[in-house]
Amino acid sequence: MPGESRHSEGGFFNNLFRSRPRYVTVQPRSAPVEAPAAGEPSLTAVPVRRDERGRPVYGREVPDGLWTKCEACGQILYTKELAKNLYVCYRCQAHQRISARERLNQILDQGLEEEFDADLVGGDPLQFPEYQEKLRQAREKTQLVEAVVCGRGRIEDEPVCVGVLDFAFMGGSMGWAVGEKVARLFDRATAASLPVIIFSSGGGGARMQEGVVSLMQMATTTQAIARFSAAGGLYIAVLTDPTMGGIYASFGSLGDVILAEPGARIGFTGPRVIEQTIRQKLPAGFQTAEFLLKNGMVDAVVDRREMRRFLARLLRLHRKRGEWCDSRSIRVGEAPR
Amino acid sequence: MTPEAFEWEKPLAELERRIAELRSFSEEKGIDLSGEIATLEERAVALRQEIYRNLTPWQRVQIARHPRRPTALDYISRICDDFIELHGDRTFRDDPAVVGGIGLLDGIPVTIIGTQKGRDTKENLARNFGLPHPEGFRKAMRLARQAEKFGRPVVTLIDIVGAYPGIEAEERGQGLVIAESIRTFSVLRTPVVCAITGEAGSGGALAIGVGDRVLMMEYAWHSVISPEGCASILWKDAGRAPEAAAALRLTAEECLRLGVVDEILPEPPGGAHRDPDKAAAVLKEALVRHIAELLPIPPDELVRQRQERYRHHRSRPHWQMPPGPASAPAATGE
Numbered sequence: 093m094p095g096e097s098r099h100s101e102g103g104f105f106n107n108l109f110r111s112r113p114r115y116v117t118v119q120p121r122s123a124p125v126e127a128p129a130a131g132e133p134s135l136t137a138v139p140v141r142r143d144e145r146g147r148p149v150y151g152r153e154v155p156d157g158l159w160t161k162c163e164a165c166g167q168i169l170y171t172k173e174l175a176k177n178l179y180v181c182y183r184c185q186a187h188q189r190i191s192a193r194e195r196l197n198q199i200l201d202q203g204l205e206e207e208f209d210a211d212l213v214g215g216d217p218l219q220f221p222e223y224q225e226k227l228r229q230a231r232e233k234t235q236l237v238e239a240v241v242c243g244r245g246r247i248e249d250e251p252v253c254v255g256v257l258d259f260a261f262m263g264g265s266m267g268w269a270v271g272e273k274v275a276r277l278f279d280r281a282t283a284a285s286l287p288v289i290i291f292s293s294g295g296g297g298a299r300m301q302e303g304v305v306s307l308m309q310m311a312t313t314t315q316a317i318a319r320f321s322a323a324g325g326l327y328i329a330v331l332t333d334p335t336m337g338g339i340y341a342s343f344g345s346l347g348d349v350i351l352a353e354p355g356a357r358i359g360f361t362g363p364r365v366i367e368q369t370i371r372q373k374l375p376a377g378f379q380t381a382e383f384l385l386k387n388g389m390v391d392a393v394v395d396r397r398e399m400r401r402f403l404a405r406l407l408r409l410h411r412k413r414g415e416w417c418d419s420r421s422i423r424v425g426e427a428p429r
Numbered sequence: 430m431t432p433e434a435f436e437w438e439k440p441l442a443e444l445e446r447r448i449a450e451l452r453s454f455s456e457e458k459g460i461d462l463s464g465e466i467a468t469l470e471e472r473a474v475a476l477r478q479e480i481y482r483n484l485t486p487w488q489r490v491q492i493a494r495h496p497r498r499p500t501a502l503d504y505i506s507r508i509c510d511d512f513i514e515l516h517g518d519r520t521f522r523d524d525p526a527v528v529g530g531i532g533l534l535d536g537i538p539v540t541i542i543g544t545q546k547g548r549d550t551k552e553n554l555a556r557n558f559g560l561p562h563p564e565g566f567r568k569a570m571r572l573a574r575q576a577e578k579f580g581r582p583v584v585t586l587i588d589i590v591g592a593y594p595g596i597e598a599e600e601r602g603q604g605l606v607i608a609e610s611i612r613t614f615s616v617l618r619t620p621v622v623c624a625i626t627g628e629a630g631s632g633g634a635l636a637i638g639v640g641d642r643v644l645m646m647e648y649a650w651h652s653v654i655s656p657e658g659c660a661s662i663l664w665k666d667a668g669r670a671p672e673a674a675a676a677l678r679l680t681a682e683e684c685l686r687l688g689v690v691d692e693i694l695p696e697p698p699g700g701a702h703r704d705p706d707k708a709a710a711v712l713k714e715a716l717v718r719h720i721a722e723l724l725p726i727p728p729d730e731l732v733r734q735r736q737e738r739y740r741h742h743r744s745r746p747h748w749q750m751p752p753g754p755a756s757a758p759a760a761t762g763e
């Protein structure tokens with residue numbers, strides 16, 4: 093898609109920072125989610141909860157318990173204070189794992205304005221032992237339908253499409269539904285000319301219980317990003333603890349800009365498997381965000397308390413040529429493609 | 430020479446030994462035992478069919494790992510009329526676990542890329558047991574782009590448990606390189622035919638396993654993780670790998686049913702190692718046939734169809750998928 097056609101058609105990036113529409117038009121989903129074929133086990137048992145305004149409610153409210161122990165330094169922390177500090181230990185600065193809901197609340201101006209594919213679920217393609225039971229437990233525990241929450245919202249008024257994986261849901265692993273939701277997020281963002289930010293925290297990566305089907309999601313998500321990228325879209329990957337395996341080796345690695353939270357474990361193979369293979373202890377700091385920064389694999393390590401501000405700055409710095417030329421009365425030349 | 434037999438082949442091996450004995454006895458003594466021999470041979474055929482029809486997934490994994498199973502270079506030497514190997518990723522080093530080059534396949538110049546296991550311990554050490562480092566995948570990407578430039582089809586031969594799990598591999602971005610390789614093959618504007626010849630585990634396999642067609646040999650396996658890895662994660666016991674092999678549904682038949690592969694390539698009775706020439710002939714016929722089908726498709730359409738193949742698996746017996754939101758045009762560059 094040549095660059096000038098987007099400009100001449102008044103593509104979204106053109107008016108994004110001028111007219112600031114209150115809501116972004118996103119292509120409506122045409123077809124409803126079909127139920128699995130007859131005779132197949134249905135996994136659609138989870139109704140999507142909605143608030144009084146009809147918006148889907150994802151995830152639980154803030155964790156319970158007055159006190160929380162920091163796994164890194166052992167300090168007993170007052171949960172209210174910890175929450176105020178965005179779940180960064182106020183003694184040792186360790187970044188605790190947070191739910192998708194908490195993440196969206198921290199990052200977006202007013203939470204999700206619209207959730208995408210809230211009720212999309214996969215199947216049990218391998219009829220894998222205990223998979224359905226594990227899914228049921230994960231849903232009960234997290235009050236999420238699947239391991240990723242996708243939608244759109246704003247960061248300091250900048251509209252974005254955003255996806256967040258939740259580690260508490262089967263380790264934030266990617267099966268068919270997660271892959272499909274991520275792919276659709278990029279397809280929607282392509283259609284709406286919106287940037288995409290994904291917070292990936294998916295333990296083992298691909299979901300073992302869906303076997304080779306989950307492996308294929310690495311291709312599905314990667315290809316959606318390739319289409320999005322070819323259309324000029326900006327994708328910011330934010331790697332949080334932990335981002336491993338098939339998630340790191342697909343959409344986790346393909347950001348135009350890749351950020352990481354301090355101390356996050358990021359890599360392809362899990363440390364236990366590496367230790368077993370090479371029969372030696374791994375060096376301290378191996379596979380941390382800082383290790384990746386040193387090795388040139390991420391652009392920046394960003395403290396959670398700076399993340400929202402940092403993302404907003406990045407979004408503004410990615411304004412298209414037309415917009416900043418305009419503001420300085422420079423004649424718009426064609427952007428290089 | 431019969432290659433070393435598997436445990437489950439022992440009754441068959443015993444029968445074959447008795448037939449050979451009878452034959453030499455009848456020749457030595459000049460006694461006609463053709464009736465007895467024919468009966469035993471019939472029983473051997475029936476027994477072989479019986480054994481190979483009822484192989485468990487774990488037994489298939491064993492066949493896929495047979496030390497004499499043909500490697501990428503074994504196939505290349507049999508299917509190509511000419512082949513020039515090309516080395517190196519142009520960034521770090523030449524990874525011996527990945528081989529690649531240009532060959533003539535039934536008169537068609539093709540770029541062939543494969544993971545290469547060794548044929549003995551010494552070779553396996555040199556080849557790192559066919560487990561690539563990031564530079565191996567970078568070499569694959571480089572050769573694939575080179576093929577694209579010259580309009581050559583790409584053939585990949587996959588026999589890999591997974592990408593190498595090591596410190597340096599992580600330092601050099603194993604995960605990132607796999608993602609880039611998946612992207613490279615996903616947008617390549619020339620036909621890509623992948624053949625799983627042995628093992629195909631995890632992102633390492635997918636890194637050179639995204640194509641317009643994916644073929645799979647009869648006794649090969651393909652999954653998100655090795656049976657041992659699955660068992661040790663799930664049940665903290667790698668010894669339960671046979672169970673995991675069944676649960677993962679990693680056989681060629683299951684992969685075909687799941688729509689992940691397009692065609693199963695039949696192997697000689699007992700596995701490709703029993704008759705590498707025959708296995709290679711089957712592989713060559715299929716590769717040439719699929720390449721001939723793909724060559725007339727314009728590049729844009731080819732890339733679109735390839736991505737469609739992954740988004741909408743042709744057979745989805747366990748769920749139905751609604752069409753996604755307004756599909757973007759296929760990406761054609763990076």
Ligand SMILES: [Zn+2]
Nearest residue numbers: 162165181184
């Ligand atoms: Zn602490």
